Amino acid sequence: MSYEIKEIKKGIKTHFIKTNKFKTDLFAIFLTVPLDKNNVTQNALIPAVLRRGTENLKTQEEISIMLENMYGANLDCGVEKIGDNQVLKFYLETLNDNFLPQVENLSKRAIELMLDVVLNPLMENDAFKKEYVEAEKKTIKRIIEGRIDNKDLYAYTRCIEEMYKGKQYGLYKYGYIEDLEKINAENLYESYKKLLSEAKIDIFVSGNFENNEIIKYIEENENIQKLNEREDKHIINTEETEKKEKVEVSTLHESKDVTQGKLVIGLDIDFYKPNSRYVICLYNVILGESATSKMFQNVREKAGLAYSARSTYLRQKNNIFIRAGIEIENYEKALNIIKEQLEDMKNGNFTDEEIENAKKYMISGIKTVQDEQDSEITYYLGQELSGKLISFEDYMKNINSVTREQIVEIANNINMNIIYFLKN
Amino acid sequence: MQIIENSRVKEKLYVEKLENGLTIMIMPKANIQKKYVIWSTNFGSIDNKFIAPNENEETFIPDGVAHFLEHKMFEQPNGTNSLDTLTALGVNANAYTSTDHTCYLFECTDNFLPALDELMDYVQTPYFTDQNVEKEKGIIGQEIKMYDDYPQWEVYMNALRNMYKNNPITIDIAGSIESIAKIDKDVLYKCYNTFYHPSNMVMCFAGDFVPEQLLEEVKKRLKNREKHGEIKRIYPEEPEEIVKKEITKQMEVSMPIFVIAIKDSIDSKNCKSDSIVKKHIAIEILLNMLIGKSSKLYKNLYESELITEEPYLEYEFSKQYAHIAITGQSNNPKEVLKKLQEEIRNMKSKDLDIEHFQRIKNMIYGNYVKEYDDVAEICRMFVADYMKGINSFEYIENYKQVTPEYAKQVLDEVFNEEKMVISIVEPN
Numbered sequence: 001m002s003y004e005i006k007e008i009k010k011g012i013k014t015h016f017i018k019t020n021k022f023k024t025d026l027f028a029i030f031l032t033v034p035l036d037k038n039n040v041t042q043n044a045l046i047p048a049v050l051r052r053g054t055e056n057l058k059t060q061e062e063i064s065i066m067l068e069n070m071y072g073a074n075l076d077c078g079v080e081k082i083g084d085n086q087v088l089k090f091y092l093e094t095l096n097d098n099f100l101p102q103v104e105n106l107s108k109r110a111i112e113l114m115l116d117v118v119l120n121p122l123m124e125n126d127a128f129k130k131e132y133v134e135a136e137k138k139t140i141k142r143i144i145e146g147r148i149d150n151k152d153l154y155a156y157t158r159c160i161e162e163m164y165k166g167k168q169y170g171l172y173k174y175g176y177i178e179d180l181e182k183i184n185a186e187n188l189y190e191s192y193k194k195l196l197s198e199a200k201i202d203i204f205v206s207g208n209f210e211n212n213e214i215i216k217y218i219e220e221n222e223n224i225q226k227l228n229e230r231e232d233k234h235i236i237n238t239e240e241t242e243k244k245e246k247v248e249v250s251t252l253h254e255s256k257d258v259t260q261g262k263l264v265i266g267l268d269i270d271f272y273k274p275n276s277r278y279v280i281c282l283y284n285v286i287l288g289e290s291a292t293s294k295m296f297q298n299v300r301e302k303a304g305l306a307y308s309a310r311s312t313y314l315r316q317k318n319n320i321f322i323r324a325g326i327e328i329e330n331y332e333k334a335l336n337i338i339k340e341q342l343e344d345m346k347n348g349n350f351t352d353e354e355i356e357n358a359k360k361y362m363i364s365g366i367k368t369v370q371d372e373q374d375s376e377i378t379y380y381l382g383q384e385l386s387g388k389l390i391s392f393e394d395y396m397k398n399i400n401s402v403t404r405e406q407i408v409e410i411a412n413n414i415n416m417n418i419i420y421f422l423k424n
Numbered sequence: 425m426q427i428i429e430n431s432r433v434k435e436k437l438y439v440e441k442l443e444n445g446l447t448i449m450i451m452p453k454a455n456i457q458k459k460y461v462i463w464s465t466n467f468g469s470i471d472n473k474f475i476a477p478n479e480n481e482e483t484f485i486p487d488g489v490a491h492f493l494e495h496k497m498f499e500q501p502n503g504t505n506s507l508d509t510l511t512a513l514g515v516n517a518n519a520y521t522s523t524d525h526t527c528y529l530f531e532c533t534d535n536f537l538p539a540l541d542e543l544m545d546y547v548q549t550p551y552f553t554d555q556n557v558e559k560e561k562g563i564i565g566q567e568i569k570m571y572d573d574y575p576q577w578e579v580y581m582n583a584l585r586n587m588y589k590n591n592p593i594t595i596d597i598a599g600s601i602e603s604i605a606k607i608d609k610d611v612l613y614k615c616y617n618t619f620y621h622p623s624n625m626v627m628c629f630a631g632d633f634v635p636e637q638l639l640e641e642v643k644k645r646l647k648n649r650e651k652h653g654e655i656k657r658i659y660p661e662e663p664e665e666i667v668k669k670e671i672t673k674q675m676e677v678s679m680p681i682f683v684i685a686i687k688d689s690i691d692s693k694n695c696k697s698d699s700i701v702k703k704h705i706a707i708e709i710l711l712n713m714l715i716g717k718s719s720k721l722y723k724n725l726y727e728s729e730l731i732t733e734e735p736y737l738e739y740e741f742s743k744q745y746a747h748i749a750i751t752g753q754s755n756n757p758k759e760v761l762k763k764l765q766e767e768i769r770n771m772k773s774k775d776l777d778i779e780h781f782q783r784i785k786n787m788i789y790g791n792y793v794k795e796y797d798d799v800a801e802i803c804r805m806f807v808a809d810y811m812k813g814i815n816s817f818e819y820i821e822n823y824k825q826v827t828p829e830y831a832k833q834v835l836d837e838v839f840n841e842e843k844m845v846i847s848i849v850e851p852n
Binding site: 020021022023024059060061064065067068069070071072073093094095099101135138139142145146147148149150151152256257258259260290291292297300301304305306307308325326327353357359360361363364367368370371372373 | 432433434455456457458505507508510511512513514515516517531532533534535559560561562563564565566567569570572573574575675676677678679681716717718723726727729732733753783784786787788789790791793794796797798799852
């Protein structure tokens with residue numbers, strides 16, 4: 001396995017992951033821009049419109065036929081919030097040429113197709129095709145409205161939204177219905193042109209390729225040649241920029257048609273030292289990420305209050321979120337047990353064995369990142385956006401060097417920000 | 425060990441059936457860090473009536489016992505919980521229950537043998553007390569309620585209830601709050617002793633292993649069990665026809681979701697694995713030709729705003745049931761059903777489009793090959809197929825033999841309007 005980054009133009013990079021572990025090749029393009037209320041909705045709509053048709057393959061049907069002919073290649077588009085950035089994502093996965101029933105060169109066709117979709121959309125009167133824009137506006141509208149369909153996720157994203165009210169990160173990644181209504185084929189195309197000329201562009205190739213001929217092939221692609229140089233304006237979020245002072249804890253209860261209450265607690269971290277993220281990772285595993293964690297053991301196993309009880313660390317924004325699905329009337333009981341766990345962490349009431357277990361948990365996780373093509377790409381994209389490349393080896397070394405004192409120190413600088421409860 | 429090689433995916437499967445009846449399957453994967461193992465018993469939510477070996481009386485158990493047992497297996501006589509022990513080793517352990525099997529698994533990068541010790545120890549050591557059984561009812565109760573809040577689960581279960589009159593597949597895998605209240609340690613021991621015998625179990629490994637060495641490691645850790653007689657599973661007679669055509673339920677969703685399902689018949693006389701596999705492949709091709717992303721119907725539905733994304737297409741079956749399920753979202757699910765039925769009639773009225781057929785066949789080939797990249801996926805697939813009497817390699821071997829003529833025949837037999845149901849969950 002090897003990993004090479006190359007800046008092919010200012011603001012545009014290729015990332016080549018050479019690996020022989022897989023029967024598939026994975027190609028990806030990420031367009032990254034700072035989150036902005038003024039264009040978050042347009043940006044969310046763009047991938048949906050792009051996958052409808054290109055100058056070469058004018059309809060969704062033609063694209064689908066092409067993908068099916070390529071032994072079921074998968075084209076995936078979407079939008080993600082990574083720290084204070086909005087990232088437009090495009091993936092294309094194909095069978096590696098060694099596993100085709102007959103000799104063909106699928107990888108080059110795949111790259112061409114992906115670049116075609118992202119950079120060469122079907123045009124109509126110097127704008128996007130109107131029909132596609134109108135149809136996809138409805139798709140995005142449905143996605144925005146569909147947020148309530150998954151109540152666990154709804155509670156989680158509502159909690160984040162509330163914590164970051166009025167701030168970039170509080171924006172919903174799919175945007176807003178009132179803004180959607182103002183979009184038409186012309187102004188969306190203008191947004192797209194602006195996006196293409198300003199976004200940070202990262203192109204990933206993962207697969208069993210002999211040399212970097214494949215990267216050269218991308219560089220020489222006509223659509224890539226047309227792209228201008230650009231300043232990298234994406235926002236770098238680190239533990240330092242995301243250190244958050246203690247605030248008064250707010251409580252928000254909302255009602256929906258649920259049979260089970262969904263409790264979400266947002267925690268802020270008021271602490272920074274170099275490499276503190278590794279300490280926070282371990283704090284979080286001990287608190288609520290693994291099956292031996294305090295949350296799992298005390299909320300679920302001892303009290304029997306929940307089936308799902310855990311915490312997650314949102315690294316880019318330096319927050320921890322505690323989540324549990326509980327009987328609505330057990331709200332106080334569950335909250336008290338959770339508060340006790342946070343106190344226990346502050347008082348260092350965890351064993352050295354728990355620290356060791358948490359380290360093993362993290363290390364096993366990082367080792368298996370390389371066993372999956374998409375998680376490996378996600379890892380490297382995260383590094384790219386954080387402005388610092390950390391090798392898997394260094395990551396493990398940093399985890400292993402964390403001490404008990406550091407974890408207790410962090411624990412004493414972690415504060416509740418909000419208690420969100422979704423009930424009926 | 426028997427070695428089965430597949431030249432297309434370039435993988436080998438090592439298989440051994442031990443004297444005590446346990447089947448072991450190993451797929452070595454060089455270069456992969458992750459090691460994965462599943463130990464599975466052929467006992468799932470539909471096995472609720474049986475005659476245990478050496479008994480004459482029928483046993484009828486409350487709904488949700490297989491799943492309850494899965495939760496309780498981790499608790500050990502010395503007061504430890506095996507999930508904790510495994511987690512402490514840095515391995516990721518879990519378990520799940522389906523309609524026809526229960527799985528205990530872990531994945532790891534290091535500490536494989538100590539973890540294997542623990543896995544094989546706890547699955548062979550049942551320990552149930554009144555107290556630990558009672559406590560679990562609260563946890564499982566919350567698991568049931570979590571599913572109650574998933575409209576996708578509700579709409580699917582309703583489709584099953586519309587298709588099957590007597591088949592226990594209509595029972596929720598976890599049971600209900602009322603049914604789990606009836607579960608006690610005696611019923612758990614009874615089911616453990618009946619179904620957790622090596623002759624009713626299979627173990628599957630994928631990762632960087634030397635098969636012969638691994639086999640010895642497994643043998644060393646097996647406890648002696650007396651030979652087991654046959655378990656007589658009793659399933660109710662299921663009529664060919666469906667229960668009712670339509671069901672609608674209100675929940676808080678943004679847009680109606682639907683499952684259109686077609687009940688298929690089980691031919692217990694003709695259940696050779698290669699014919700089942702061929703039929704499965706043909707149905708997958710047909711579903712994609714009918715309503716897949718490049719189909720005329722999909723284009724029509726998308727453009728008339730009846731659907732907004734590709735429906736999820738599936739053929740689900742075991743030795744006891746079989747049906748097709750098409751899951752999607754629409755403002756007018758009944759119109760989708762009507763158009764689907766029209767398209768089926770239209771497709772039946774002529775020969776299949778050869779170019780379209782071949783294209784979808786290629787796509788399905790690609791999908792099968794991709795399954796072999798992930799050790800977790802490999803183990804899950806081989807175990808689930810094993811329970812159906814299938815070796816997963818058969819899909820890649822048989823795909824060539826599925827001809828348009830054969831697929832047409834399957835279309836005529838299986839895609840039967842009389843056996844079609846629709847379940848809808850709509851906004852309240």
